[in-house]
Amino acid sequence: MSLRSAPASGGLPQIHPIEQSTAPYYWGIDIGGTGIKLGLVDEQGDTVAYEKIPTREGEGAPAAMQRIAAVVSGVESGLGVIGKVPHIGLGAPGPMDLPRGLLVAPPQLPSWWGFNIVDALTKLLGRPISFLNDANAAAFGEFWIGTGRGSQSMILLTLGTGVGGGIIVDGELVNGVNSFGSECGHILVDPSPTARLCVWGGGRGQLEAYASASAVVDRTRDALTEGAESSLSGLLGGSNSELTAKKVYEAAAEGDALALKIIDETATWLGIGITTLVHALDPGVVTLGGAMNFGGSGCKIGQRFLSVIREEFKSRTFENVFDGTSIAFASLGGDAGYLGLAGYARKQAMKQS
Numbered sequence: 615m616s617l618r619s620a621p622a623s624g625g626l627p628q629i630h631p632i633e634q635s636t637a638p639y640y641w642g643i644d645i646g647g648t649g650i651k652l653g654l655v656d657e658q659g660d661t662v663a664y665e666k667i668p669t670r671e672g673e674g675a676p677a678a679m680q681r682i683a684a685v686v687s688g689v690e691s692g693l694g695v696i697g698k699v700p701h702i703g704l705g706a707p708g709p710m711d712l713p714r715g716l717l718v719a720p721p722q723l724p725s726w727w728g729f730n731i732v733d734a735l736t737k738l739l740g741r742p743i744s745f746l747n748d749a750n751a752a753a754f755g756e757f758w759i760g761t762g763r764g765s766q767s768m769i770l771l772t773l774g775t776g777v778g779g780g781i782i783v784d785g786e787l788v789n790g791v792n793s794f795g796s797e798c799g800h801i802l803v804d805p806s807p808t809a810r811l812c813v814w815g816g817g818r819g820q821l822e823a824y825a826s827a828s829a830v831v832d833r834t835r836d837a838l839t840e841g842a843e844s845s846l847s848g849l850l851g852g853s854n855s856e857l858t859a860k861k862v863y864e865a866a867a868e869g870d871a872l873a874l875k876i877i878d879e880t881a882t883w884l885g886i887g888i889t890t891l892v893h894a895l896d897p898g899v900v901t902l903g904g905a906m907n908f909g910g911s912g913c914k915i916g917q918r919f920l921s922v923i924r925e926e927f928k929s930r931t932f933e934n935v936f937d938g939t940s941i942a943f944a945s946l947g948g949d950a951g952y953l954g955l956a957g958y959a960r961k962q963a964m965k966q967s
Contacts, residue, residue, distance in 0.1 A: 627653065627661045627664050627949045628661065629661055629662065629664060630656065630660035630661060630662050631662075632662050632663075632693050632694075632695070635656040635657075635658075635660055635662050636656045636657040636658050636660075637656065637695070637698045638656075638657060638698050638699065638700055638963070639654050639655065639656050639657075639662065639695055639698055639699045640654070640655050640699065640700075640701055640702070640703060640956040640957070640959040640960045640963070641653070641654055641655075641686060641699060641703065641955075641956060641959065642655060642703045642705070642751075642951070642952035642953055642954065642955030642956035642957075643682060643702065643703065643704045643705065643735075643952065643955060644748060644751065644951035644955060645669065645678075645704070645705065645706040645723075645731075645748075646669060646707070646722065646748070647669060647671060647707070647722030647723060648668065648669055648671075649666050649667070649668060649669055650667050650668075650669055650678065650681075650682065651664070651665075651666050651949075651951065651952045652664070652665045652666070652667070652682065652685050652686070652689075652952065653949070653952035653953065653956060654689060654690075654693070654695075654699070654956075655952075655953060655956035655957070657960070659758060659759040659953065659956075659957065661949075661953070662693065662695075663689045663693060664952075665685050665689065667681055667682075667685060669723075671722070671723055671724070671725055671726070672725060674725055674726070675717070675723075675725070675726040675729040675731060675734065676729075676734060679731070679734045679735050679738055680738070682735065682738075683735070683738040683739055686702075686739060699741070700741065700742075700963050701741060701742050701743075701744065701959040701960070701962055701963035701966075702735075702739060702741055702742070702743045702744070702959055703743075703744050703746065703751070703952075703954070703955030703956050703958045703959035704732065704735060704743050704744065704745050704746070705745075705746045705747065705748045705751035705951055705952075705954075705955045706720060706723070706731065706745075706747075706748060707721075707722050707723065707747070707748050708720060708747050708748075708793065708794070709793070709794070710745075710747060710793050711793055712745055712747075712789055712793040713793070714730065714732075715730050715731060715732025715733055715743075715745050716730050716731070716732075717729050717730075717731050721814070731745070732745050742963075742966070743959075744955075744959050744962045746787070746789070746954075746955060746958060747793070747796070748778070748951055749770070749772050749778030749779055749780050749796065750780040750781075750787050750788075750789065750795075750796050750954075751780075751950075751951045751952075751954040751955045751958065752770060752772060752778075752780060752903060752944075752946075752950035752951045752954055753768065753769075753770035753779070753780020753781065753782060753787070753796070753901075753950075753954065754780065754782065754787060754954035754955075754957055754958050755946050755949070755950035755951065755952075755953035755954030755955075755957060756768065756770055756780075756903065756944050756945070756946055756950055757770075757782045757954075757957075758953065758954065759946070759953060759957070760901070760944060760945045760946040760950060760953075761899070761901045761942050761943070761944050761945045761946075762782070762899045765897075765899045766784055766785060766898070767782055767783045767784060767785075767895065767896075767897035767898060767899070768781075768782045768897050768898075768899040768900070768901060769781050769782075769888075769891055769892075769895065769897050769899070769900045769901070770900075770902075770903055770944065771798055771799070771887075771888075771900070771901070771903070771904075772903045772904035773825065773826065773827065773902060773903070773904035773906040774826065774827055774904040774905050775813060775826060775827055775828055776799055776812070776813045776814075776822045776826045776828065777798065777799030777821050777822040777825055777826045777904075778797075778798070778904070779796045779797055779798025779799055780796045780798075781795065781796040781798070781891075781895065781897070782897075783895060783897070798821065798887070798891060799812075799820065799821050799822035799825075799826070800812070800817055800821070800822060801820065801821050801887055801890055801891065802819050802820055802821075803819060803820065803821050803824060803883055803886050803887050803890070804819035804823075804824070805819055806819065809823065810823035810824060810829065810832070810833075811823055813826060813828045813829075821883065821884070821887040824879075824880070824883035825880050825883045825884045825887065826906070827858070827859035827905070827906045829880070830859040830876055830877075830880055830906070831857050831858060831859060831862070833876055833879070833880075834846060834857060834862055834872070834873070834876050835850065835857060837872055837876070838850045838872075842872050843871075843872070844865065844870055844871070844872035844873065845865050845868065845870045845873075846861065846862065846865050846870065846872065846873065849861065859906050862876055862877065863877070863909065863915060866908070867909070867913070867914075867915050874918075877908055877915065877918070877919055878918075878919075878922050880919070881918075881919050881920075881921075881922035881923045881926065882922060882923075882926050884902075884923050884926075885922065885923045885924070885925070885926025885927045885929075885930070886926060886930065888900055888923065888927050888941065889926075889927050889930040889931055892927070892931065892935065892939055893931065893935075896935065896939075897939075898938060898939055898940065899939070899940050899942075900939065900940065900941045900942075901941075901942060901943070901944045902920070902923075902941070902942070902943050902944060903943070903944030903946075903950060904944075907919070907943055910943050911942070911943050916943070920942070920943065923941060924941055927939070927941065
């Protein structure tokens with residue numbers, strides 16, 4: 615099976631005909647603040663069914679569990695696969711308590727805090743459920759059938775509003791004692807007392823404070839306030855929504871010097887963070903996912919972004935480590951989460967059989 619390409623923005627995953635699929639099947643259920651993705655995936659990693667339903671956070675978690683169960687029941691009945699789906703993968707944003715199956719205090723789901731999501735869904739579906747942080751789920755998807763396919767270990771950094779992460783070592787996810795394992799965005803890159811703060815208001819000097827989309831906006835605004843010349847200057851007096859990481863990328867694509875500088879600096883900070891992670895884990899593969907890829911590998915700005923990351927890493931590591939480490943963009947796009955959850959469910963089912 616070849617590496618998959620990320621779907622177009624807003625696109626749906628490719629659906630594999632059920633009659634050409636390979637049983638058993640596994641659900642990947644990826645819960646977000648606004649939407650819930652449900653993908654039924656076969657033994658080979660092909661998607662045979664996909665649904666996306668609104669989270670409706672304000673209606674509460676029990677109502678969402680009922681809607682998830684209805685989709686699962688309807689799809690399995692319609693495809694004739696009842697009894698052929700032995701395990702389910704479930705993902706959600708943290709913080710969470712993975713051993714207890716508990717959502718602790720995810721900012722995107724305030725009315726769900728303290729909810730035992732695994733117990734609730736197990737009672738409705740009657741099957742084992744493997745529970746993961748959403749970024750770890752995406753990492754496992756890329757590891758299973760994405761950019762990291764065929765590797766033994768891998769690090770994923772997800773670049774969005776914050777910086778998420780996922781780590782796989784010798785085929786096993788690093789979840790951690792406190793369900794906080796693989797939070798790569800919170801590694802320290804700047805120990806100075808005046809270092810920038812993370813999106814969530816704490817975490818001074820952490821990678822997320824320099825390499826997230828929020829950080830790109832904040833650093834651009836600071837430079838403009840200090841008088842830097844840029845085509846982005848007209849957005850300075852507007853709301854936060856007017857100046858975005860995408861606008862910075864678009865300005866860079868037009869040759870704007872400040873925008874290019876901000877992107878290069880972002881890449882430099884990522885190179886520093888990646889060096890620390892690689893020196894601790896030596897995974898051989900580092901993958902960059904999330905919405906903020908500055909056009910990705912098919913765009914000059916994305917290529918430049920990746921090149922600066924690699925050069926920073928090269929300047930800080932050993933020659934053999936640089937030669938033996940791949941740094942590349944992720945390939946599964948927004949599908950990585952549910953695919954990784956299904957793949958992890960498959961892995962757990964195989965362990966139990």
